[in-house]
Amino acid sequence: MRKRVAVIGGGIAGLAAAVRLRELLPAATDLIVYEQGGALGGKLRTGELGGLPIERGAESFLTAGPAGGDSAAVALAKRLDLGSSLVHPAAVPAALSIGGHLLPIPAGTLVGVPADLGKLGGVARPDDGRDHDAGRPLLAAGEDVAVGALVRERYGEQVLDRLVDPLLGGVYAGRADGLSLEVTIPQLAEAARVEHTLQGAVRAAQAKRNRTPGPIFTAVGGGMTRLVAAAAAASGARISLGLPVRDLSRTAHGWRLLLGATPFPQTDDVDAVVLAVPSRPASRLLAGVSAAAAEAVGVLDYASVALVGLALPPGTPLPELSGFLVPPSEGTLVKAATFVTRKWPHLGDDAGPVIVRASLGRAGEQERLQFDDQVLLERARRELGELIGDELPPPAASWVQRWGGGLPQYAPGHRARVAFARAQLPRGLALAGAAFDGVGIPACIASGERAAEDVSKSLEG
Structure with a gap:
């Protein structure tokens, strides 16, 4: 009988899982990706600013893996025929903004x-003197x-x-x-x-650390959404958008998904599931499978951030940097800035707009982001001017991208809690994504691929 596998979550971890499942399982296997939002990609989202493709989420990924060689992201891009589209940042330094100086x-x-x-x-x-040898490991x-x-x-x-x-x-x-x-x-x-x-x-x-020669970071020319679209296409999966999975339960031969709004429920029976969603929805879906696993993954907290994109007039002077970071003690809402068109030379030239992207907000600072977009834009432009020592001109175009609860905050003991949760799960159900295995595009892709491999083993025979 033809097998059916569901991937719950259409971020890059879920899509990487779907691609790997397609590679591992018989061609006739039905794959379904359920994404409750209106688009695939999760935190990978390319927008437009000043006529250029500018990331509204993650802008790059590590080139090399922990053991050397290609990172999971570069390897996936090459398998998806995007190898010739990979680009690297310019060799321009970054800085720290401390006491009015970069x-x-x-x-x-x-x-x-x-x-x-x-x-x-x-x-x-x-x-001085704190880092002494006490005669035992740290x-x-x-x-x-x-x-x-x-x-x-x-x-x-x-x-x-x-x-x-x-x-x-x-x-x-x-x-x-x-x-x-x-x-x-x-x-x-x-x-x-x-x-x-x-x-x-x-x-x-x-x-x-195995240092692979070459650039540390890589991006996809034309935007990260190209990686998302290529993964979705390569998976051959049926993509279901805007239909939330509300419940997950065991059946005699696999799993039953309860879908859609409460007044009009739908069900889908599948043989295996990859769960690639944030911690709280994962905990809710695991509650009927393993209360212990649900509790272990549900404790993860998240930070909210906002990104501000500014398209400044051509020739706007900026420091000779790729960007800068700001220590929390400086008290600014801006925690980091990227001079995008300087950092990524493939995006434009001196005749085009100068693109600056600022990151606002840290863990525990959600209330500082509770203003409308225009207020955040003006606050970001003012603080950026103060931090670089020169007021920025009004932008020709701009946007604000909010990521409410977007970044996991891994408290000590996280890895042990996740290992415990995974040990409680029956065969045929695997966890994937940033909630479990770390942020960063390569980490999410590797997590999705491992989950796919676990699920495929459960379907053998």
Whole structure:
């Protein structure tokens, strides 16, 4: 009998799962992707600004994987015949905005954690003597801590605030005091279970990291929505938009999905399910399958952010940077800015608009985003001018993209909680996505592919 597999969630993790399922399963297998929103792609969304394709979500992904070679995102793009469309940023430095000055980000850090406290320049002063050898590893086997706790203990408050917090915040929109070392900087967590000092652990992690020559970051020319569309097409799946999955239950031979609005319910019976949705909807759908798993995944919190895109007049002067990050202690709503048309030279030339994208809001700051779009636009333009030291002209075009509850905040112990949840699930049901395996496009793609492989094994025989 022909098998049927449902993927719940049409973000890049769900789509990567669908592509991998198509590769692994017989050609006659029915694949269905259920996405309750009106479009595929999740946080991958390309918009238009000043006549250019500008990302309203993630703008790039890592080129290399943790063990070297192509990252999962580059590998998928190549399998989807997008290899010739991959582009890389210009070799332009980024900065930190501290006390009204744009200071170079010190070299030799690991997500902001320094390997050499003597090379911080004017960015921060470490507390001398804290990073001593106490005769034992920094972390016990299996131990996980908040990044902030470890850095503060070993380097002091200023290094944490001015260097580690802004770099972590640029990725997670969170504070280092609430983020798991094991999830956010796994290579450092591994080294810290062997090394006796934080400087030693950073150096060991950097030495072990397989550095693939070439650019660190990659994007898809024409926009990330090309990757989304190509994955959807390659999966050959039936795509169902705007039809939420409200319940998931076991049947004698597989799974039953309850779909649609309460007054007019629909059902779909399938042989296996990949669940690729955020933590709270995942917890709700798992409640009838495993209360323990539902509780374990439901504790994950999220940060809300907003992105502001500004198309400034051609020739608008900007610092010779790709952008900058802002420490939380500066008090601004803007936490990061990208000078898009300088960072990505394929987007335009000096005769075209100057595109700036700003990221607003951190974890716990939702109330600071509760203004209408025009207020946020003006606030962003004013703060950007103050941070670079020169007022920006009114934009010719602009937009605001809000991502309410968009970025997971991985508390210490997250990885163990997810492993526990997965161990409670029956065969034929797999979890995928940022809620479980980390942010970043390669992490989401790899998570979806692993889930597809687990599901395909459950269908064998």
